Amino acid sequence: PGNHLECVAVLHGHTQDVKKVKWHETEDVLYSASYDDTVKTWKEDLDGDDWSCSGTTKAHDSTVWDLTQERVRDGGRFATVSDDGWVKIWNAGGAQRTEISSVNESKEEAPLECSFRSGHDRPILCVDWLGSSDRKKNNNSESSGDNVSKQPATLVAGGGDNSVRVYREKETGVWEEAAAVVNAHEDDVNDIAWFSLSSTKEEEARTSNYFASASDDGTVKIWKFSSNSE
Secondary structure, eight states: OOOOOOOOOOOOOOSSOEEEEEEOSSSSEEEEEETTSEEEEEEEOTTSSOEEEEEEEEOOSSOEEEEEEOOGGGTOOEEEEETTSEEEEEOOBTTTTOBOOSSBTTOOOOOEEEEEEOSOSSOEEEEEEOOOOOEESSTTTTTOGGGEEOOOOEEEEEETTSOEEEEEEEETTEEEEEEEETTSSSSOEEEEEEEEEEEEETTEEEEEEEEEEEETTSOEEEEEEOOTTO
C-alpha cells in the first residue's frame, strides 16, 4: 500500500526491437542492444529532466542480443554478442569508462579491440563477464603485488544452439574457448550470469566460479567452471 511506479523517461532512437538494457557499473549511464544491429549509450541531461543518446555503435552485422562490461577497475571493456555468431570486445572510452560508441558527444572513441568467432553455430543470445577474481595468497597480499594472482579475463555465453561456452583471454586481443557444454539445455539458452564465490581458510584463498543459465526448456541450471590452472 502506498507504493507506486512512475515512468520518468522514454528513450527513442532504435529502429527495431530492443533486446537488452544494462547499467554502467559506477556511472548514471545506460546501454541498450537492439535488433537494428546497434548498441546505444544513454545519459541523463544536465538539467536532470530527460535522457538522451550520447552515442551509437554499429556493433554487428545482425541483431545484438546482449552486452556486458568488465569491471571498471580492470579496464571497463565491453563485450557484445550477436546473431552473427561473433563476440566483440570494445575498449571503454571516456574518463569514467562509459563510452562504447564510435560517434559520441565527447568525440572519444571506444575502438574495437578484437573480435572472434564463437563456437556457437546459432545466434549467441547472452553473455556475462566474470568479475575480478583476485586471489590472495596470504594476509599481506594487499600490500604486495607479488602475492596476488589474477585470473585471465573470462566470459560465459549461451546461445540458440542450446550450449554454454566459456571464453578466456590468452593475451590482449586473443581469446580462446576454455570450456563448453554442447547440450547444456534442451532449448535456447536465454540468459546467463556469473557468481564468483571466494572463501578463505588458514591464509589460503580458493575461488570457485559459478554461473547460472536459463533456458526455453523451463529450467535454470547452475554450473561450476574450474580451469586447469586453478
